Amino acid sequence: MWHGRQDRSCCAxxxxxxxxxxxxxxxxxxxxxxxxxxWASCVAALSCMATIFSLSLPGLVLCVLLGFTxxxxxxxGPAGTEEDRQLQLLNSSRPTSWLAYRLVxxxxxxxxxxxxxxxxxxxxxxxxxxxxxxxxxLYAVTKLGVVDVLKGKAMTYRxxxxxxxAHPESLFxxxxxxxxxLGLFDVTSDALGSEYRFRNNAMSSVLRExxxxxxxxxxxxxxxxxxxxWAHLLPAVKQGKAAFQLWPGSxxxxxxxxxxxxxxxxxxxGEAMHAMDGFGLEAVVDDxxxxxxxxxxxxxxxHGSFLAAILRKHPHLLGQLFNQPQVIQRxxxxxxxxxxxxxxxxxxxxxxxxxxxxxxIPAAAxxxxxxxxxxxxxxxxxxxxxxxxxxxxTAMGRFDASVVVVEALMPPGLEDSSMERTLLDMHVMVxxxxxxxxxxxxxxxxxxxxxxLARVQHTHGRLSILTAKPQx
Numbered sequence: 378m379w380h381g382r383q384d385r386s387c388c389a390x391x392x393x394x395x396x397x398x399x400x401x402x403x404x405x406x407x408x409x410x411x412x413x414x415x416w417a418s419c420v421a422a423l424s425c426m427a428t429i430f431s432l433s434l435p436g437l438v439l440c441v442l443l444g445f446t447x448x449x450x451x452x453x454g455p456a457g458t459e460e461d462r463q464l465q466l467l468n469s470s471r472p473t474s475w476l477a478y479r480l481v482x483x484x485x486x487x488x489x490x491x492x493x494x495x496x497x498x499x500x501x502x503x504x505x506x507x508x509x510x511x512x513x514x515l516y517a518v519t520k521l522g523v524v525d526v527l528k529g530k531a532m533t534y535r536x537x538x539x540x541x542x543a544h545p546e547s548l549f550x551x552x553x554x555x556x557x558x559l560g561l562f563d564v565t566s567d568a569l570g571s572e573y574r575f576r577n578n579a580m581s582s583v584l585r586e587x588x589x590x591x592x593x594x595x596x597x598x599x600x601x602x603x604x605x606x607w608a609h610l611l612p613a614v615k616q617g618k619a620a621f622q623l624w625p626g627s628x629x630x631x632x633x634x635x636x637x638x639x640x641x642x643x644x645x646x647g648e649a650m651h652a653m654d655g656f657g658l659e660a661v662v663d664d665x666x667x668x669x670x671x672x673x674x675x676x677x678x679x680h681g682s683f684l685a686a687i688l689r690k691h692p693h694l695l696g697q698l699f700n701q702p703q704v705i706q707r708x709x710x711x712x713x714x715x716x717x718x719x720x721x722x723x724x725x726x727x728x729x730x731x732x733x734x735x736x737x738i739p740a741a742a743x744x745x746x747x748x749x750x751x752x753x754x755x756x757x758x759x760x761x762x763x764x765x766x767x768x769x770x771t772a773m774g775r776f777d778a779s780v781v782v783v784e785a786l787m788p789p790g791l792e793d794s795s796m797e798r799t800l801l802d803m804h805v806m807v808x809x810x811x812x813x814x815x816x817x818x819x820x821x822x823x824x825x826x827x828x829x830l831a832r833v834q835h836t837h838g839r840l841s842i843l844t845a846k847p848q849x
Contacts (some may be wrong), residue, residue: 385655408779489796509604514555519593523552524577524584531565531576557844591652598649602642606807613687619810632809634758640703641693647704650752651681660838661751661783662686667694670779671745674699674767677732679724681718688721695724695740702729735768741776748772751783752840756811759822766826770847780828782843786835787815797839819843 493501518524524534526540534549541548549573553574555561561581566573577585583592606621613620621632628635636643667673667687672695681698688696698708705727712718712725730737732753741748748769754762769780785798798813804812816821816833823830829846835841 382848392417403509420749466742470770482748487795511558512600512604513558515596516553517551518555518561518581519584519596520600521548524581525578525579525586527562527575528585528587531574533572533574536574593652594645594648595652602645603804603808610807613807619827620807623776630790638703643703644707646677647707651682651754654682657836657838657840658683658686660836661842662690664836664838665781665834665842667691667747669742669745670747671695672697673748674739674746674748676738676748676750678749678751679704680711683749683751684725685712685715685718685721688724689717695726696721697728699728699730699732705729731766732765735771738768738772741773741778744777746773746776746778748778748780749783750780753815754782754811755784755805756809758810758812759825762822763826766828770827773847775846779831780845782819782845783840784818784843785813785839786841787813789815789817824848 401519498503521541521543523537523541526537532540534552537543537552538545538548552562556564556575559580561578562575562580564573564575582588583590584596585591605626606619606624609620609623612618612623617622619631621627621635622629630638636646661683668691671693673684673687674697675681676699678684678700680696681696684696684698688694698705700708701799709727712722728737728739732738750765754765756767766780785801787798787802788795802813805813812818820830823845827848829844829848830843832844833841834844
């Protein structure tokens with residue numbers, strides 16, 4: 378019989394060790410090694426779920442049987458050609474459904490809590506203290522171009538070192554670490570286990586420059602443009618300032634002033650934001666009634682991927698992309714190069730200006746215009762955020778147009794806070810003094826800026842859509 382959570386936790390720990398006990402989690406020459414030890418992953422995840430939900434012994438057995446079924450699916454299916462494998466990598470790396478994403482995020486949060494309780498505190502703290510190593514290892518692999526060298530083939534670390542111009546032994550240690558800690562690359566060995574070969578898997582493939590959901594730009598931006606400011610979190614918390622301004626490399630400028638003075642950093646940020654479009658763009662387009670408008674003004678909408686998506690879905694809509702001149706210049710180039718975007722170019726216009734200059738913001742033409750602020754407002758503290766909204770209110774003039782804000786919403790209570798949202802909140806605090814707001818904070822912000830919150834639409838992704846109308 379099971380006598381409480383402690384027994385179940387112990388069972389979960391035993392099950393986590395099962396793959397290694399049977400040799401299914403180690404790198405070797407078997408077929409299991411080529412598929413990233415899916416059996417180990419399935420048993421681990423399902424065992425943790427069983428513990429979290431406090432299932433009985435039959436429930437745990439059911440989880441293991443389900444994991445074994447998934448393992449059979451992976452291992453007994455047709456192997457296919459290398460070309461088939463590459464196509465599978467592209468498909469498996471595309472953004473998952475957001476219902477699945479939310480479920481996995483919730484499980485991750487629960488599993489995190491579980492490990493925090495089970496792992497001895499000193500070991501947990503030691504692990505947390507070195508988490509910055511993960512981002513730096515990921516950056517090194519990405520910057521070296523390892524994933525592009527491995528496209529469609531397996532190579533030894535010596536072959537990779539020659540191709541990317543790296544020290545062989547140091548590169549091997551890096552590849553070994555990212556494989557063990559981050560799950561990058563498949564690893565196989567010869568019969569004697571003396572020669573390891575690396576090849577891309579679903580995780581590493583998204584770093585390829587030709588990948589449809591390439592995350593390379595985001596990794597480079599995170600390491601090159603945000604690592605320095607994060608190192609100044611301590612004085613930022615003491616002084617209540619954005620850490621970016623305390624970073625010596627900023628010259629005391631806020632992030633956006635710095636980006637205007639350093640176009641290459643601004644280009645990095647633009648490409649990074651474009652890379653993040655796969656995370657929730659489809660949900661925002663599908664879950665809101667954009668068709669009730671006649672024109673959408675995408676304010677500070679990067680290169681216009683969102684605008685292009687809603688114009689494709691709603692043939693009657695007109696669109697206008699508003700951003701700083703250097704961003705619009707790049708956007709025009711991207712629209713000219715993209716076949717999907719070219720289809721709607723005739724219904725799109727480009728306008729340059731500044732969020733903090735009301736005269737440059739496109740004027741409303743009717744009450745059916747919508748000013749969209751997608752992933753913009755979290756970057757700003759309350760005072761500048763009010764300034765942005767007031768400028769949009771001025772641009773609306775006499776028309777009762779709409780302002781549509783697309784952002785992640787912070788839950789009202791601490792007990793409901795997710796790791797994803799709290800980390801995002803910390804990131805915008807570090808970089809530009811912004812914040813991820815909860816619903817009540819949004820209501821107050823709108824009221825202080827001449828608007829009133831009219832509607833809240835939660836998408837099936839991680840973002841919510843808030844519609845506000847001018848106060849009358």
